Amino acid sequence: MLCLDLDRFKAVNDTLGQPAGDALLRGVAARMRGRLRKQDILARLGGDEFAVLTAPVAHPAQAAAVAARLVGALHAPFRIEGHEITVGTSIGIALAPEHGRDGDTLFKNADLALYAAKDSGRDGYRFYTPAMGEAASGRQRQELDLRGALARDQFELHYQPVVDTRSFAVAGFEALIRWTHPTRGRVPPDAFIPVAEETGLIVPVGDWVLRKACEDAVRWPGDVRLAVNVSAVQLMRPGLVEGVVATLAAGRLELEITETALLRDSPPVLPCLHALRGLGVRVALDDFGTGYSSLSYLRKFGHSSFGVAGPI
Template identity: 55%
Template structure:
């Protein structure tokens, strides 16, 4: 590519120069491309997306009355992407973002725009939307497609996506307000358990405000000493004595009062706060247990997020050294969801915990009954049978057979069994007959504050429970 210039001379005539500007034009084109394209994924970047969003808003406002058409904004956030970066490194994280971008390109039609806004956030504009059916169909395809495993540099990674959907002009006509609406819907999708989508509706503003207030307060709860542990006893069915306690977290908020775990644990998991909260719970429980009889163990629930953090084993090791609690008196409870997420890494952590001498039990067993088939491969010490099976004891052969099978299988693998949600003396007697090791539930005792534990142990009488 040549640039031609003519320069007049004083005595007449002119000088014509020819300059090769190929590289300059290529550089200018590259600058223009970089200004509108995300370097890592090749998708439009936030700047270009904002421009297209403003164009769509103008068209929607001018044509909605005549054509009854608007457009949809889908706001996407990858679930727990930070864990990938933290555990596998940024090169793997970048590779995952590129793979996600490729799947987005395959799903999004030519008349729509998919962009990377930054980090693990993406957005999609769908033009000419007549009803919610169109964006909903796209959202369903996105959730399904992005959930398929990725092979990134030899690492198999499974990740979900949460999606917030806002419609123009129904939800907003101003581009910034529409983005805010989609962001609130995204927040609701995360609160609903992630790997799903939510449409914006007016009440979300208040829900998001309350949730964010709870999140802010929760970040300060440990320092302000608002958290406490209550303890529910575990009954040894052979000796009829208290064999230990499960620690259950409570939050005594200065304004909201006693906040139920269901109202703050999901927020703690979504934000990663469960890692410091979980460490606090293990440390506090171990300190409390040092005041109990040496025969009493302490069980603490551990989230899958704590497993993904990569620091769980070191945290437990440090806490045991700090508190002086023998490792054999600490039991960590995990869910089947934890086992199913990145099982190879999880099994490695379980083995390390076992090597420390810490016991590990599978909580709420039965909510994913298929796991019976591979229990033999998991380094566990015990199984806690979910209350949904216990409540059916004595009401027909079904519940009895299932629990009996679980107990028998556990015995062949030298695992203990604990029945959760025991509420009647009949259930307790049947569990004893079936050979269950431990029982837990309101029949024995509801969760109690730490200062009442020794009184319960010293005043324990099995006869009173059986007479209930």
């Protein structure tokens, strides 16, 4: 049993609409069907989730070969409504009888392996292990804690100075989210941001950061700029920036998006970046050097500044 989930599908559905998302799902299903054997059964479970029930395999390597073919099937971009869209897939694998003797158990364990594949970096596959059940329980607790943090106002912002290297004067501040859990204490961003991205909570968390930072910046001197990190999904949501600039002058706002996120979602994000610049909002490319963009390719994005990745 293989459980599959598309990586980055939600962003396509949110920005291009459900008809485009449905067209993408049909294209994905057709490609995957072309990589399976006649005796394998492909089924869509709902949303962007699929399952494959394979014929009996004599060795785990045969199941791994099926998974590798499915991952490879989605590497080439899809052409949907004039947009080039790239999605990947994460796959969890459970084998009978080692991982379950009935369909329900196999499906549950393949689903747990799917989450482990996502945690490992996505666009790959993992076999089920008993330890994955404990990890899933921990992830569910983290999601519940994150939802509670939003509801109970447990997040706070810290501000890191942005210094002009010519005059050494403070030109602005970058907003950084921090979380103090009532029992766990300080939770570092690298521990909760991946969970927020995986569960879709990154949108309400990111909206809170942007709104709160703009409310704080209104009280600063008029020449001090505000920099806020945003996700590609946030940028593509209608009306987000217009609502923000109603609070803070557009010329004082700089939105930072990572190079990796930009390159991954560039077709639908590009019009949003141009619209932002038209409003007077500065756009910065963060962690430059972690992706594989060339300087000539980046000219079309029109960024105001770059944040260079640490290892460079």
